[in-house]
Structures are given as structure tokens and as C-alpha cells.
Amino acid sequence: MTEKISFRSTSRTFEVGGRPFHALQNVDLDIADCEFVTVVGPSGCGKSTLLNIAAGLVEPTGGEVLVDSRPVRGPGPERGVIFQQYALFPWLTVRQNVEFGLQIAKVGRAERRRRAQHFIDLVGLTDFADALPRMLSGGMRQRCAIARAYAVDPGVLLMDEPFGALDALTRVQMQDQLLATWGSERRTVMFITHDVDEAVYLANRVVVMAARPGRVHEVIDVDLPYPRTEAVRLSPEFSRIRNRVWRAVYHQTPQEGASQ
Ligand SMILES: Nc1ncnc2c1ncn2[C@@H]1O[C@H](COP(=O)(O)OP(=O)(O)OP(=O)(O)O)[C@@H](O)[C@H]1O
Numbered sequence: 001m002t003e004k005i006s007f008r009s010t011s012r013t014f015e016v017g018g019r020p021f022h023a024l025q026n027v028d029l030d031i032a033d034c035e036f037v038t039v040v041g042p043s044g045c046g047k048s049t050l051l052n053i054a055a056g057l058v059e060p061t062g063g064e065v066l067v068d069s070r071p072v073r074g075p076g077p078e079r080g081v082i083f084q085q086y087a088l089f090p091w092l093t094v095r096q097n098v099e100f101g102l103q104i105a106k107v108g109r110a111e112r113r114r115r116a117q118h119f120i121d122l123v124g125l126t127d128f129a130d131a132l133p134r135m136l137s138g139g140m141r142q143r144c145a146i147a148r149a150y151a152v153d154p155g156v157l158l159m160d161e162p163f164g165a166l167d168a169l170t171r172v173q174m175q176d177q178l179l180a181t182w183g184s185e186r187r188t189v190m191f192i193t194h195d196v197d198e199a200v201y202l203a204n205r206v207v208v209m210a211a212r213p214g215r216v217h218e219v220i221d222v223d224l225p226y227p228r229t230e231a232v233r234l235s236p237e238f239s240r241i242r243n244r245v246w247r248a249v250y251h252q253t254p255q256e257g258a259s260q
């Protein structure tokens, strides 16, 4: 398998009160092309910092991250970022928001229209293409943000708790929508969440992080078939993996390498 994203001994230290604080220490992690990886871990363990380093929004203080074998030096159009808060332009319609990145990329008008429409349809916003963000629910806004990220055709999608603000039912619907989109438009996805069920439901692999210093604690394979369905979610195998991730997140021992 070819690696799409490679964290190589990636570290990030912040100065806090005159002292170094190790938000991330020596993270080694490879994410394969078209893989869907979720990242979970206690608050403050460095998940957002890791994602922001891959996005080129935060610089590592040690090591590096490679995307397509090239070191990341800043943000780039091949990496789409979706944050928890819906980063839509409130004065633009759904369609204009989705077309925005294409306009920046100097894609011609007709092609812009076509691509925007394709992704608006794909995320189920066909009837709301000309609505402003304030007329949409939270879930619809987030779907618009996903359509916008997809439209630019990035090879990599970096998602930082994109469904964090949604109610449980909308959240499950969004997960299915995202998987359906990923099923027809394969991308490499790095997806941060606090929700262990969500982490397992979506992923090929779950990366469990630990804090102080921020690091990779355990990587757990999710050997469940796609498409993921209600039946998969209710299966004993799903529960088994979910319980394993849960233990890794909530019963982290300070001693590394302790057998479980
Ligand atoms: N700019 C900064 N200056 C100082 N410390 C920072 C900065 N950014 C992050 N940190 C610290 O680094 C640690 C990791 O932060 P990060 O936001 O990556 O955590 P997280 O795992 O995403 O947490 P959460 O689950 O709460 O979103 C935290 O202790 C945070 O206080």
C-alpha cells in the first residue's frame, strides 16, 4: 500500500509559562492512500495539533509530516480541512460556498457549476442549493462544508470533530452520508472525534492517543466490512472492537507497553 500521509517523529512543543509543554512527542504514523483513519483520545492529547500539522496550519518543532512523500510546508489545495464549527461564508448561498474554492483554483464557470452541483447532490442538499447558511440546520451546514471540501478534489480530507455539535440522530445520518460519499469518491481521510462509536463505525483503523506527552498510544484495526450498515453497528464484532477502543482511551496506564 502506498502511504499518503506519513508523520515521522513529529513533535510539537509549546512554551507555557516559560516552560516547554510537549503537546506531541515523536508521533510516527502512516496513513495509506484512500484509507479512513479516525483519531480518538482524551481532551488535550494533541489530536487537533496533529491534524493542524498535516494541514500545514501548525509547524512541528521536531520531525515532519509528508503528504505524497513531500514535506508539508503550509496549507495546500490537495488537503481539504473541515473544522467543528461550520466555516461557511454566511453571505454566500450553498452553491456559492461550494463553488468558492473552485473559483480560487480558477476553474471555469461551467465546470464550476457542474462540479458544485455534483457534490451538492451527493450530500443531499439539492433543494437547498440557493439557500443561505442561516436557513440551514447544523447538519446541513456541515454537509455543505463537506461538499465544499470535496469539490476542490483534494486527495486528503482532514476533519476535526466535524459532527461534534450535532445531536445523536443527525450525527448518525451524517456518518452514513460521509461514508456514502467516501464510498463513491475515495479519498484519504483523517477524522478526529471524541465519540468511540463514531470512530469505529467510520474507520479502517482507529488511532488512540494519550496525553502528557501527546503520543500514539495504540492503533486498532477495524476489521468490519463496508458498506457499514445498521447490522454492522449492532454486530458483536462491532461491540468487541468498540470495547477495545474504549479501554484504550479510558483506561490508559502511565506505563507504556504494559500488557493488557
Ligand atoms: N498555541 C498553543 N499554545 C500553547 N499550548 C497549546 C497551543 N495549542 C495547543 N496547545 C496545548 O497542546 C495540547 C494539545 O492541544 P490540542 O488542541 O491538540 O488537543 P486535542 O487533543 O485536540 O484536545 P480536544 O479533544 O479538547 O480538542 C493542549 O494541552 C493545549 O493546551
Ligand SMILES: [Mg+2]
Binding pocket: 047, 048, 049
Ligand atoms: Mg481538538
